[in-house]
Amino acid sequence: MTELSVRFDSTTEPVAVPAGTLLVDAARLVGVDIQQPCGGQGRCGRCAVRVASGNVRRRSSLRLSQEDLAAGYALACQTVVEGDVSIEVPPPEQIERRLTTVHAAPEAVVPAGYDPAMVQTVRQVVLELPHPSMDDQTDDWGRLTTALRVATGIDRLDCSLEQIQTLGPLLRRSHWDVAVTFEEVGPEHGRLIAVAPASEPLGSWGLAIDVGTTTVTVWLVDLQTGRVVRQASEYNRQVMKGEDVISRIIYSTRGEGRQELRSLVLETINQLVDRVCGRGDVKPEVVVKAVVSGNSTMMHLLLGIPAESIRLQPFITAINHPPALRAAEVGLLMHPDGAVDVLPGVAGYVGADISAGVLAAGFHESDETTLFIDVGTNGEMVLGSSDWLVTCACSAGPAFEGAGVEHGMRADTGAIEEVWIDAGTYEPSCRVIGGTAPRGICGSGLIALIAEMFLTGVLDKGGHFNRDLETNRIRQGEHGLEYVVVWGGETEAGHDIVVTTVDVDNLLRAKAAIFAGFIVLADRVGVPLEAVQRVLIGGSFGKYINVEKAIDIGLLPDMPWDHFDFLGNTSVMGAYLALIDRSARDRIAEIASHMTYIELSADNSFYDAFTSALFLPHTDLTRFPSVAAALT
């Protein structure tokens, strides 16, 4: 048999192998390490190498694009040598970047030409007031408001009694030289937030807050520059009183439940505020505005408004467009007279998070037919373009946020965010956020895990474990069968990280609800699947999502990958935009007012669509041709 020479760029000596040798085997001979997380099945694409010269035969090129092939890429586990070849092994990061179906959520970008005086609703001006005298006995308040009118055109300034009570001594202590912070609430109409000596002006900081059912996110924004300075997320402490909005509402109606839930979410937010403020680095008193987004139930519970009518047919909110509020009445840790803007929602199950999300997703500027899905504890979706918007909501549960899952966690350091399973050994390999020892599995990791378990036969299409496979990773656990993702010896806490049959069921129901919502919404407005030009995905998945695996499990429709964009937490992004740009705020209100809400519970086809979607990827495999291809 002809010996052929294979040279890897990372070694000095070529290796001689027979024709037909797999590139991975040749590499192993000279000690070149090529990743094969899928166990050499040609599924994961992680073993991609570039054939610099020489002949090879590609048995499969599943993960490679036409451009990749033209550039000489080949899957090392699926490619055999047919002549002397020279092979370049890209560093693992490069493969990861090029090959993975990972989309990074965009960072908050300060709009070009940002001018705090023009776009914010909170403004700060320095006023040098004329000193009072026997010839000018104008009252303190008149002196202040006249100077403000001259400087800003604000003709009417609302204020609280407390502010008037402190004004006189403050003006005198400031020697009539003051920095005035106010909120513009209408044309030539303001509301006073604070008066401070010009020599010690109040800072100008804002908060964008997303109150999710499971996760609360707070961004600290420097309103002078528009920059997001710090971000923090934490589980909503209300979780201990119920995992979804329905159980929260039920809890809120019992005894002191409403007050209790209000306190819990305020504790969560305020601890996050304390954290983003660097525990005193930025004093909370200089935070003068907060924009709050979240689903309607969360907004009601945050504001102490009874939410029971949201739960009961016909599912009515107390208020979709809350009025402008003061921080002190809401209970937020910031300047007590700071402005709190709770963004407007659409209906009981389509809240401010969606109005804000639609803005953040850029719908209002798009002619393309777009599907926007916000996957949090509820799955809300919006279909439309700049001209029209329809929306619906379905209950997904908190699984995608890593909650309600045995070893679930948020997409934070130590979370398993990507998994591959060797189809021969059923051994998994994982990518962990921060590269540390794993602590648990986040939403994207769970999606990958279910997809891999399904594709390798650990799970059947009904989501049942195959107990006949030869692996000790499938075992009887406390709550039925489970799959060990990481052995205790390799984990941070020292015990096994598993995914249980209960977890799988939760995830199946969650993905089925979302997919069914999508199907029903499209059917109702008569827009065929193929007409959707973009799929924008917001929510608390974490930063990276594997589209292919989300399609594999039937969570997302089977479309070309470039149709998808992952936008991250569009709710907090929308709140951020409303915080720094008053026209964005106005657009959110317009979006909330003009979106057409479709009540799924009044739609009989939803339950059918849900039941059909309770399989991997779906009872109707023709809806998922790429998954069908991968299975064969």
Place this chain on the structure above:
Amino acid sequence: MTELSVRFDSTTEPVAVPAGTLLVDAARLVGVDIQQPCGGQGRCGRCAVRVASGNVRRRSSLRLSQEDLAAGYALACQTVVEGDVSIEVPPPEQIERRLTTVHAAPEAVVPAGYDPAMVQTVRQVVLELPHPSMDDQTDDWGRLTTALRVATGIDRLDCSLEQIQTLGPLLRRSHWDVAVTFEEVGPEHGRLIAVAPASEPLGSWGLAIDVGTTTVTVWLVDLQTGRVVRQASEYNRQVMKGEDVISRIIYSTRGEGRQELRSLVLETINQLVDRVCGRGDVKPEVVVKAVVSGNSTMMHLLLGIPAESIRLQPFITAINHPPALRAAEVGLLMHPDGAVDVLPGVAGYVGADISAGVLAAGFHESDETTLFIDVGTNGEMVLGSSDWLVTCACSAGPAFEGAGVEHGMRADTGAIEEVWIDAGTYEPSCRVIGGTAPRGICGSGLIALIAEMFLTGVLDKGGHFNRDLETNRIRQGEHGLEYVVVWGGETEAGHDIVVTTVDVDNLLRAKAAIFAGFIVLADRVGVPLEAVQRVLIGGSFGKYINVEKAIDIGLLPDMPWDHFDFLGNTSVMGAYLALIDRSARDRIAEIASHMTYIELSADNSFYDAFTSALFLPHTDLTRFPSVAAALT
């Protein structure tokens, strides 16, 4: 000597008397009782009778007008018979009405064509809301505000978080049939006060409140009819912490003084509210609006606003036009979301009581040059017409309100409100409010008393007691000389009611300050005394004032009596008008904005004018020709 026949209409038989007999003596012979409170001096005019036929000679007709004389009136103590005469003796009430220089302050009159929906700023409408359904999932607040907009044109409705918190359960309990009470705060702009089931609508009651330095007055108004239903006045409990605004301000700057004074005035007001509400007859929760008037210091202290700058040069208030407030933040006993409108003032010493008083006095409709004096603890005055207004203030002290005087009291049942002293015996006769045993002396009684004491020689022009008169009523008291007005045996409490040398000094200073202010104000704008066509007098004098006696002591300028009008408490009257008529409220704001304030403390001539006025009636007797005439 010729016997002449005198017939009195109240007797059947004539009496025969010699020519030259006084009518009072003829009357005494047949047992006809003719009052002579001044002891037959021809001063008081109470003995006026009508000569129906026959000849008499009038020695003096001091109290009688030309019309009176033409009608045949004569003073019985000054008129002698010169032929057979027939005499009509009018009932005492009729004399009182015709002769006394008493002017009753007008009662609050509901404006003609009063329509609560058109003139009030607080409105109540019944709304039958469409029930929510799966086809109409409008939020509760949207449902309410849409119906309100259709019914009233109110496009924007402000509300508190608490109101939203209670809305949902209330709408459902009301079966979507509700009575909405709101305040109109601008064009198409309202503020929600209350939502109640249409079957149990909130009443619609209002309060007009005058917070005087010494006296607080509360009127309860039925806003449906505009009628004043009950009135009550009480001393401001702050009095115990200082009698005038200066001592109050000083007290307020010490320790918890500001909070203490705020609590004291709130206690006073709220107890009066409780009283006018009939201790539960009208529930305070159905009181939905209050309009508050008072001087600037009182308004600051009521609202807990530091007032120290009012005391210190250049005498600056913190705020002249307070914003719209909620009852709960002010602390008033009424619906917590009720509207509290604290009326606008002009300067530190010309407050809302004057802006409101000018409106109540009707200045804004008058072409006559008018002097308006509000005599409370401070004496504020306004000179002008519908075209121009100038104003100043001087400190009078609380004597005219019966406070700071040994046996002073408010003009209430048991108060001596009119006094005559017999020039021969120095025995007084008194009129007591309610006709009961006397309890003390009110402001008008004190003025009459000082005037009578001066005219009968009990006091000299310097205000010193004449200890040489033959009467036991002048005696050495605990604090110097005093005059016994009523012996203990005739009083309610059983001890003597006296006026002391200290009381006289207080009253002299009070009247001197007011008269000096008037002189300086007129001089400054170059309007001679004679050019003043009307003198309007507001304040807490009580209901009746004797113009002649006020002139006698030099409190009021010596003008024909018909130039004077006593308007009573113009401050509370202005508050009442603002409560029931939004255009009146607007006019008060205009008045406050356009009045020119003259600072007397910056005027050297004030002290001279004050010193000259510290005499009875004045150092310059030519300013008081009618008093000079009475003295001779």
